[in-house]
Amino acid sequence: MEEGLGQNSVPPHGPIDKSKILDIKPLRSLIPIYSMSSQAPPAGQYPSGFSPFFPFGAPQQTPTGVTTRGAATPAPLRAYKNPLGAGDSSSTMNGFNGQDTSGKKKRGSPSRHTKSSVNKPKKSQEPPADLSGLVGISPAQREDGSREVVNIVLMAYDALRRRLCQLEEAKELSSGSIKRADLKACNTLMTRGIRTNMRKRIGAVPGIEIGDIFYFRMELCIVGLHAPSMGGIDALHIRGEFEEETLAVCIVSSGEYDDDAEDSDVIIYTGQGGNFFMNKDKHTTDQKLQRGNLALDRSSRQHNEVRVIRGMRDGVNPNNKIYVYDGLYKIQDSWIEKAKGGGGVFKYKLVRIPGQSSAFAVWKSIQKWKSGSPSRTGLILADLSNGAEGIPVSLVNEVNNVKAPTFFNYFHSLRHPKSFSLMQPSHGCTCIKACVPGDLNCSCIRRNEGDFPYTGNGILVSRKPLVHECGPTCQCFPNCKNRVSQTGLKHPMEVFRTKDRGWGLRSLDPIRAGTFICEYAGEVVGRGKVSQLVKEGDEYVFDTTRIYDQFKWNYEPRLLEEIGSNDSTEDYAMPYPLIITAKNIGNVARFMNHSCSPNVFWQPVVYEENNQSYLHVAFFALRHIPPMTELTYDYGLAQSDHAEGSSAAKGRKKCLCGSSKCRGSFG
Ligand SMILES: [Zn+2]
Ligand SMILES: [Zn+2]
Ligand SMILES: [Zn+2]
Numbered sequence: 001m002e003e004g005l006g007q008n009s010v011p012p013h014g015p016i017d018k019s020k021i022l023d024i025k026p027l028r029s030l031i032p033i034y035s036m037s038s039q040a041p042p043a044g045q046y047p048s049g050f051s052p053f054f055p056f057g058a059p060q061q062t063p064t065g066v067t068t069r070g071a072a073t074p075a076p077l078r079a080y081k082n083p084l085g086a087g088d089s090s091s092t093m094n095g096f097n098g099q100d101t102s103g104k105k106k107r108g109s110p111s112r113h114t115k116s117s118v119n120k121p122k123k124s125q126e127p128p129a130d131l132s133g134l135v136g137i138s139p140a141q142r143e144d145g146s147r148e149v150v151n152i153v154l155m156a157y158d159a160l161r162r163r164l165c166q167l168e169e170a171k172e173l174s175s176g177s178i179k180r181a182d183l184k185a186c187n188t189l190m191t192r193g194i195r196t197n198m199r200k201r202i203g204a205v206p207g208i209e210i211g212d213i214f215y216f217r218m219e220l221c222i223v224g225l226h227a228p229s230m231g232g233i234d235a236l237h238i239r240g241e242f243e244e245e246t247l248a249v250c251i252v253s254s255g256e257y258d259d260d261a262e263d264s265d266v267i268i269y270t271g272q273g274g275n276f277f278m279n280k281d282k283h284t285t286d287q288k289l290q291r292g293n294l295a296l297d298r299s300s301r302q303h304n305e306v307r308v309i310r311g312m313r314d315g316v317n318p319n320n321k322i323y324v325y326d327g328l329y330k331i332q333d334s335w336i337e338k339a340k341g342g343g344g345v346f347k348y349k350l351v352r353i354p355g356q357s358s359a360f361a362v363w364k365s366i367q368k369w370k371s372g373s374p375s376r377t378g379l380i381l382a383d384l385s386n387g388a389e390g391i392p393v394s395l396v397n398e399v400n401n402v403k404a405p406t407f408f409n410y411f412h413s414l415r416h417p418k419s420f421s422l423m424q425p426s427h428g429c430t431c432i433k434a435c436v437p438g439d440l441n442c443s444c445i446r447r448n449e450g451d452f453p454y455t456g457n458g459i460l461v462s463r464k465p466l467v468h469e470c471g472p473t474c475q476c477f478p479n480c481k482n483r484v485s486q487t488g489l490k491h492p493m494e495v496f497r498t499k500d501r502g503w504g505l506r507s508l509d510p511i512r513a514g515t516f517i518c519e520y521a522g523e524v525v526g527r528g529k530v531s532q533l534v535k536e537g538d539e540y541v542f543d544t545t546r547i548y549d550q551f552k553w554n555y556e557p558r559l560l561e562e563i564g565s566n567d568s569t570e571d572y573a574m575p576y577p578l579i580i581t582a583k584n585i586g587n588v589a590r591f592m593n594h595s596c597s598p599n600v601f602w603q604p605v606v607y608e609e610n611n612q613s614y615l616h617v618a619f620f621a622l623r624h625i626p627p628m629t630e631l632t633y634d635y636g637l638a639q640s641d642h643a644e645g646s647s648a649a650k651g652r653k654k655c656l657c658g659s660s661k662c663r664g665s666f667g
Pocket of ligand 2: 430
């Protein structure tokens with residue numbers, strides 16, 4: 001398992017068995033990643049101090065026989081220049097990544113480069129196996145996706161990325177490894193055929209909805225929304241009967257230089273080239289009407305639809321960007337402007353095609369509500385939790401005159417009359433300060449099969465039979481990163497009135513996949529009491545004994561050659577059934593509605609208090625959730641219903657989730 005992961009690590013010190021190194025070119029032939037690019041990399045792409053030089057072991061197999069510009073550049077670097085796996089033909093370094101669609105596809109021919117890995121020279125001759133079937137993608141779906149396929153690809157990507165982060169963080173103890181799990185995950189998936197919408201197109205991309213959010217440029221690549229992994233302009237090369245043309249099909253707007261702050265439907269986009277992005281004031285050379293600029297110029301005459309992705313600052317991680325798909329625009333105008341340094345800069349005015357649902361405009365509105373001007377329409381209460389949460393939970397009704405939910409007491413956790421003893425009683429871990437990933441002396445980490453369940457920024461890596469968190473009995477500091485579900489809400493929430501399903505819950509912030517949302521707070525009741533509660537019409541029962549639809553969220557171990565690993569089991573192992581009612585006391589979770597294709601899932605979490613283990617139900621984001629999107633989870637089926645067949649179900653409700661996979665009823 002380690003072998004496949006050493007791609008990004010620093011080569012070991014000391015003697016290297018040179019007989020095992022295949023076809024490594026001298027270091028001096030490595031070309032710096034930006035040397036051919038006149039444009040600065042997008043912010044957040046590379047952590048400071050990151051060096052793209054990896055002489056050994058980086059992945060270099062690609063499914064296509066891409067034409068290489070001389071043999072001077074060893075393949076490992078290419079994986080970082082163009083993590084598309086070169087599947088998109090003539091890649092250029094600054095990302096203007098035009099594609100020839102004349103049908104001359106070279107897909108499938110063996111890579112000219114052989115994989116030179118210190119660890120695995122034998123693998124060098126084998127083309128990467130097509131594992132797309134493993135995650136449920138057919139060759140046709142690789143060309144043209146759908147909502148379902150896009151979700152499968154994005155889930156597979158993030159699951160793999162999280163796992164790579166986890167492994168790297170565990171290794172960090174001993175080696176200063178370089179983190180680019182996002183690139184590695186992308187490269188792995190692309191070479192294994194796990195991607196979609198490879199067929200380039202003008203206009204909307206199947207399965208991608210306006211408002212969808214992405215946390216990595218690589219995510220845009222693997223779902224075919226924007227092919228270049230770094231460049232701002234994606235273009236399509238069209239060979240017509242008489243002439244050929246390159247049209248811009250998608251742009252990523254950084255939001256820093258080219259946003260018109262006032263009008264959310266207009267973007268003034270700056271062309272590429274010159275040294276404009278390196279230093280605005282010293283921009284002395286004229287940008288040239290070539291490549292990306294030429295494509296934009298052609299598009300301004302053709303008036304073709306151009307997809308726009310807005311790069312927004314991530315409030316949780318200010319160094320990161322969140323990419324919001326803002327729908328289709330057309331270029332209305334273009335001109336040349338003189339920069340301060342005297343160089344000419346191309347400017348393009350893009351205007352949003354009317355009638356599309358809002359995306360960027362929603363973000364703008366939220367910013368305004370947060371600053372208090374104008375105040376949120378329909379706002380009933382600024383903080384429903386009355387200070388019980390560190391972050392406000394607003395109550396909003398824009399639909400009708402209902403002023404408040406039925407009375408309940410806000411409480412952030414469980415009233416837990418019952419505890420259970422572990423088979424082997426334990427007193428928590430004895431770590432000093434915080435528990436450290438990879439430290440097997442920590443008893444809490446050992447209980448998680450040696451894996452730290454969360455990444456450094458608190459994202460759940462995998463669904464587990466049971467997640468063991470540190471608790472009050474542990475000696476580590478309360479800010480130990482193995483206490484995620486005990487740290488309260490992360491995002492400002494809104495309890496809002498839905499059109500037809502009573503109150504619902506949503507977040508004002510975007511939520512990244514794997515983020516802890518809240519636990520199911522309430523009173524724990526005995527199993528025998530469930531039917532009585534249901535008879536009494538208690539709509540706020542959470543019952544872990546229900547039958548829940550299976551779904552895959554974890555990474556595919558075979559992609560990391562972790563064969564035989566059963567780490568990816570997603571079946572929960574509850575030490576005892578947990579039944580909670582939030583009718584009288586509870587938190588925001590009691591407002592989350594059911595959906596047959598939810599964006600939130602629950603995960604059992606256990607930690608110790610007073611040497612007793614207590615079980616909790618923690619909710620995590622199943623995928624990236626755009627702001628103002630209703631949060632939903634699968635309520636599951638009562639076991640008796642399941643046995644009798646769904647038609648005989650009593651007390652079940654008609655499902656109004658509206659998803660294409662709706663089962664019709666729930667409860
Ligand atoms: Zn700890
Ligand atoms: Zn510990
Ligand atoms: Zn602990």
